[in-house]
Amino acid sequence: MKGKDLLSVSDLSGEDIHLLISDAVDMKARGWFSSLSEKVLALIFEKPSLRTRVSFEVAMRQLGGHAIHLSPAEVGLGRRESVSDVARVLSRYVDAIVARTFSHQTLEILASYSSVPVINALSDLEHPCQALADLLTIYEKKGELDGLTLAFIGDGNNVAHSLLLAASLMGMNFRIASPAGCRVQQGILALAQDYATGSGAEILCTEEPHLAVSRADVVYTDVWTSMGQEAEAEERRQVFAGYQVNSELLSLAKEDAILMHPLPAHSGEEVADGILDSLQSVVFDQAENRMHLQKALLGQMLGGLEIPLTGYR
Ligand code: CP
Ligand code: NVA
Numbered sequence: 001m002k003g004k005d006l007l008s009v010s011d012l013s014g015e016d017i018h019l020l021i022s023d024a025v026d027m028k029a030r031g032w033f034s035s036l037s038e039k040v041l042a043l044i045f046e047k048p049s050l051r052t053r054v055s056f057e058v059a060m061r062q063l064g065g066h067a068i069h070l071s072p073a074e075v076g077l078g079r080r081e082s083v084s085d086v087a088r089v090l091s092r093y094v095d096a097i098v099a100r101t102f103s104h105q106t107l108e109i110l111a112s113y114s115s116v117p118v119i120n121a122l123s124d125l126e127h128p129c130q131a132l133a134d135l136l137t138i139y140e141k142k143g144e145l146d147g148l149t150l151a152f153i154g155d156g157n158n159v160a161h162s163l164l165l166a167a168s169l170m171g172m173n174f175r176i177a178s179p180a181g182c183r184v185q186q187g188i189l190a191l192a193q194d195y196a197t198g199s200g201a202e203i204l205c206t207e208e209p210h211l212a213v214s215r216a217d218v219v220y221t222d223v224w225t226s227m228g229q230e231a232e233a234e235e236r237r238q239v240f241a242g243y244q245v246n247s248e249l250l251s252l253a254k255e256d257a258i259l260m261h262p263l264p265a266h267s268g269e270e271v272a273d274g275i276l277d278s279l280q281s282v283v284f285d286q287a288e289n290r291m292h293l294q295k296a297l298l299g300q301m302l303g304g305l306e307i308p309l310t311g312y313r
Contacts, residue, residue: 001300005111005118009128009165023296034064041067042094046101047227052121055291087113130262131162133293137286146171151216156184159222168192171199177212216253220260221245221270246272258282
């Protein structure tokens with residue numbers, strides 16, 4: 001991982017993911033760890049963020065480094081200045097770039113012109129940091145990943161894509177229920193199927209939420225309208241009307257199933273009112289784990305991390 005970009009979960013191997021979870025478990029137990037003193041991270045965001053921005057900033061602080069947040073108005077990525085020039089200039093100042101973009105292609109251009117690693121902080125195609133942190137949460141709650149079944153209900157979006165790739169690399173069965181026209185992209189599915197052949201994971205794409213959720217260990221959902229799709233919100237509410245995660249749907253999963261959501265959530269849409277406050281919901285552990293997993297990621301990517309393994313694996 002050292003010195004490489006993380007634009008997609010497919011930039012990692014199953015072994016890389018095991019290592020990240022192992023380091024994250026250890027760092028979470030040990031707290032602050034000054035392995036990145038003198039290192040500086042730039043955060044460029046074209047869209048709003050609470051969790052991603054704060055968790056990366058605090059992660060760098062806890063590792064002894066610094067983070068500089070650059071808002072859309074400050075940088076004008078691709079408007080005030082070309083993406084390629086921004087990449088080349090930032091590379092002269094900072095040790096890594098964390099970027100949240102509308103188009104995944106913007107990230108690819110950033111990465112191709114940057115001489116420092118670029119980390120995807122969410123694009124229209126993927127949200128790898130979310131998926132990796134989610135695996136940490138699932139591991140903490142279930143004690144394993146291999147052989148579990150995750151049911152994703154809703155849009156075959158960026159979060160679904162990264163989870164699909166991560167689950168299939170790690171031997172977790174992945175079922176997704178989405179309306180026709182909102183399924184995961186074919187290219188991502190083909191790659192995941194390839195990983196699944198190696199890991200033994202099973203993948204199911206269906207339009208029926210109850211089929212996906214039946215006896216699942218993890219029930220996962222995300223917003224119906226992602227950032228950048230606001231103009232379609234009303235139409236999407238209609239398309240996804242039968243895809244709400246409510247107590248009736250959740251009752252089809254295993255009794256000890258956990259409920260996950262990357263947040264922010266739209267209560268009354270993809271989740272019924274109150275369900276994220278239920279005992280099955282682990283959404284705030286998920287949010288916290290963004291920071292721990294990203295500490296492990298920064299440690300691996302920017303070097304200098306040598307910590308003894310604890311109980312993971
Ligand atoms: N889950 C997540 O990425 O949250 P933010 O959009 O607040 O960063
Ligand atoms: N799919 C959502 C995830 C937000 C964390 C979006 O892209 O807006």
